[in-house]
Amino acid sequence: MAKRKMLQNQFKHPILTVDVVLFTIIAGELSVLLAKRNSQSEIFPEVFTIPGGYVHPEEDMDLKDSAIRVLKNKINFTGEIYLEQLESFSGSYRDPRGWSVSQAFCAILPETEVKSSDSIQWVKVSEINDYILPFDHSKIVNKAIIRIRSKTTYSTLPVYFFKDKFTLTELQKVYEVILGQKLDKSSFRKRIEDMEVLELLTGDFKLGAQRPAQLYKVKKDVGVWFKSNLA
Amino acid sequence: MAKRKMLQNQFKHPILTVDVVLFTIIAGELSVLLAKRNSQSEIFPEVFTIPGGYVHPEEDMDLKDSAIRVLKNKINFTGEIYLEQLESFSGSYRDPRGWSVSQAFCAILPETEVKSSDSIQWVKVSEINDYILPFDHSKIVNKAIIRIRSKTTYSTLPVYFFKDKFTLTELQKVYEVILGQKLDKSSFRKRIEDMEVLELLTGDFKLGAQRPAQLYKVKKDVGVWFKSNLA
DNA sequence: ATAATAGTGTCTCTGAGACATTATGAC
DNA sequence: GTCATAATGTCTCAGAGACACTATTAT
Numbered sequence: 001m002a003k004r005k006m007l008q009n010q011f012k013h014p015i016l017t018v019d020v021v022l023f024t025i026i027a028g029e030l031s032v033l034l035a036k037r038n039s040q041s042e043i044f045p046e047v048f049t050i051p052g053g054y055v056h057p058e059e060d061m062d063l064k065d066s067a068i069r070v071l072k073n074k075i076n077f078t079g080e081i082y083l084e085q086l087e088s089f090s091g092s093y094r095d096p097r098g099w100s101v102s103q104a105f106c107a108i109l110p111e112t113e114v115k116s117s118d119s120i121q122w123v124k125v126s127e128i129n130d131y132i133l134p135f136d137h138s139k140i141v142n143k144a145i146i147r148i149r150s151k152t153t154y155s156t157l158p159v160y161f162f163k164d165k166f167t168l169t170e171l172q173k174v175y176e177v178i179l180g181q182k183l184d185k186s187s188f189r190k191r192i193e194d195m196e197v198l199e200l201l202t203g204d205f206k207l208g209a210q211r212p213a214q215l216y217k218v219k220k221d222v223g224v225w226f227k228s229n230l231a
Numbered sequence: 232m233a234k235r236k237m238l239q240n241q242f243k244h245p246i247l248t249v250d251v252v253l254f255t256i257i258a259g260e261l262s263v264l265l266a267k268r269n270s271q272s273e274i275f276p277e278v279f280t281i282p283g284g285y286v287h288p289e290e291d292m293d294l295k296d297s298a299i300r301v302l303k304n305k306i307n308f309t310g311e312i313y314l315e316q317l318e319s320f321s322g323s324y325r326d327p328r329g330w331s332v333s334q335a336f337c338a339i340l341p342e343t344e345v346k347s348s349d350s351i352q353w354v355k356v357s358e359i360n361d362y363i364l365p366f367d368h369s370k371i372v373n374k375a376i377i378r379i380r381s382k383t384t385y386s387t388l389p390v391y392f393f394k395d396k397f398t399l400t401e402l403q404k405v406y407e408v409i410l411g412q413k414l415d416k417s418s419f420r421k422r423i424e425d426m427e428v429l430e431l432l433t434g435d436f437k438l439g440a441q442r443p444a445q446l447y448k449v450k451k452d453v454g455v456w457f458k459s460n461l462a
Numbered sequence: 463a464t465a466a467t468a469g470t471g472t473c474t475c476t477g478a479g480a481c482a483t484t485a486t487g488a489c
Numbered sequence: 490g491t492c493a494t495a496a497t498g499t500c501t502c503a504g505a506g507a508c509a510c511t512a513t514t515a516t
Contacts, residue, residue, distance in 0.1 A: 013244035014288050016332060057245050057330035062322035088319055088334050091293035099288035101247065101332070103319050169495075186497075187479055210494040211486040400468070417470075418506055441467040442513040 014090075015100035018066045019052035019137065021086065021144035022075075022107040024114055024122070025161055030148075030178050031122040032141055034131070035074040043096055044134045048121055050141060052102065067105045075120055082108040082160035086144055094136045104140045106147055108160040152178045156197045159218050167206050167213035168192065197222045245321075246331035249297045250283035250368065252317065252375035253306075253338040255345050255353070256392055261379075261409050262353040263372055265362070266305040274327055275365045279352055281372060283333065298336045306351055313339040313391035317375055325367045335371045337378055339391040383409045387428045390449050398437050398444035399423065428453045 022033040034048040053070040060066040064083060071081070086104040094100060116122070123131060125145050133141065151157040158174045159166075172188050192198060198216040205212035253264040265279040284301040291297040295314060302312070317335040325331060347353070354362060356376050364372065382388040389405045390397075403419050423429060429447040436443035 014247055014286060016245055016247065055245060055332075057323065063319060063332065064321075085318055087316055088294060090295075090334075092288065101286075101294065101334070103321075103332070167495085184479055184481085185495090186481085187477090189496080190478080205487095207487080208494080209488050210492080211488090211496080213495055398468085415506055415508085416468090417508085418504090420469080421505080436514095438514080439467080440515050441465075442469080442515090444468055 015095055015097055016055045017052050017100060017102045018055060018063055018070055018105065019050050019102050019140055020067050020071050020105045020107050021050055021141050022071060022109060023144075023148060024109050024111050025174060025177055026111060026122045026124070028177060029124040029126065031124050032128055033075065034121045034123055036119040047134055048131075049134055050137050063103045064105070067107070071107065075117070076115065077109055077113045079113055079163060086140070086147060089136055089140060104144070106144045110161055110163040112163055149178060156192065156195050159197065165201055165204065165215040165217045167215055169213060246326055246328055247286045248283050248331060248333045249286060249294055249301055249336065250281050250333050250371055251298050251302050251336045251338050252281055252372055253302060253340060254375075254379060255340050255342050256405060256408055257342060257353045257355075259408060260355040260357070262355050263359055264306065265352045265354055267350040278365055279362075280365055281368050294334045295336070298338070302338065306348070307346065308340055308344045310344055310394060317371070317378060320367055320371060335375070337375045341392055341394040343394055380409060387423065387426050390428065396432055396435065396446040396448045398446055400444060
């Protein structure tokens, strides 16, 4: 009878989790974070997946907070992180523990903010489909890649791959890496200019063995950043 | 102790609901469905809100099924319905019963499929903000309107306002209603043509007191429809 | 013929992309 | 000066929008 009750409760209360597809550029390649699951996990212990976990209503203000907490559990990062809802995935088929809902997020961190460890792994998106991920994580990752590429074609999303200041050439390189194709410098600059999200840092240049390059930053009132130290 | 346990469970299991913003064109105006909440509802009984309800894992295959079930509870429709995930809304602030997650959906039905009743109400989007909706339903509705308008500018989403066949002029009228502005006939037709989602119904015309108009339908392999009789 | 709407053609202007040119530093 | 990359200018072409014109039915 006690068991019966438990099963019923399990039915009445679907499993609620978040999963995060975290992107960064590693060595000039768009890459996704995989993290080793806890050895105490009921299922798939020590398997590499995209970071995910249960929602903790006691400590999370909302699902976005859950996502940040879950991420911080896997990698330490400081500063800000870009985070956006992707889609939710639900049903009885996707998690062996039962009927579940996972809210998936896309996230972006600058390469400089990322430290490697033995419990995480960065996989190039060009090779992600060589990995067989548990749950429906492969599907989630592929949707996230589509989303990132799509937004790159019509927005300034890639600015979130930079910590603070960057040159237009550096930004263009990131666009090219994400889209997998060369872009024309002149039209790229015109497009970015028209979007009016960048602020020229007067007198601040990136120096090198050539003509110094103007540095830019994202305007204050632009974008959806979340402080990583929220949670 | 038993009470303590219950509270804990409530914490551990957030409330999981779906909410649906259903659109149709009523008398030439883009309109949203409000439905009267059940008189037995714990909160806001008999208040008009967008249709929503608990997820029932026993009977729903996934959240999309929950959305369809909740909708069919409020209005009877036959045929197909367009349904798309909007966004999820979560946290402790949005539902007086506690920490909750609601997956919101956008839905579209043809005007012809909609029958009115005393427990539902269609509100023009131009007047929706005169209504104060419970929960965060006003926010959800406004995001849904933005989504519908946005997709209308770059896709053929509005074809889902039609049951089966329609003329290009009728389709253009719907675009104009959604966007709130007149469109040029010539460029409208070119754009629709280029998207390659419509199929000309050879020999099938809409007659009237003028030159007959060519009828079209949506190509078979296009779009995200869900059979209403799924659930 | 006329009214009414369907459907197509033409013109212009803008904006994206291809490419060339100039600018400015290090050496 | 040369080299390397930054930054901008020019040209062309395609596509969107404004508008005019033609087509086909009912009456």
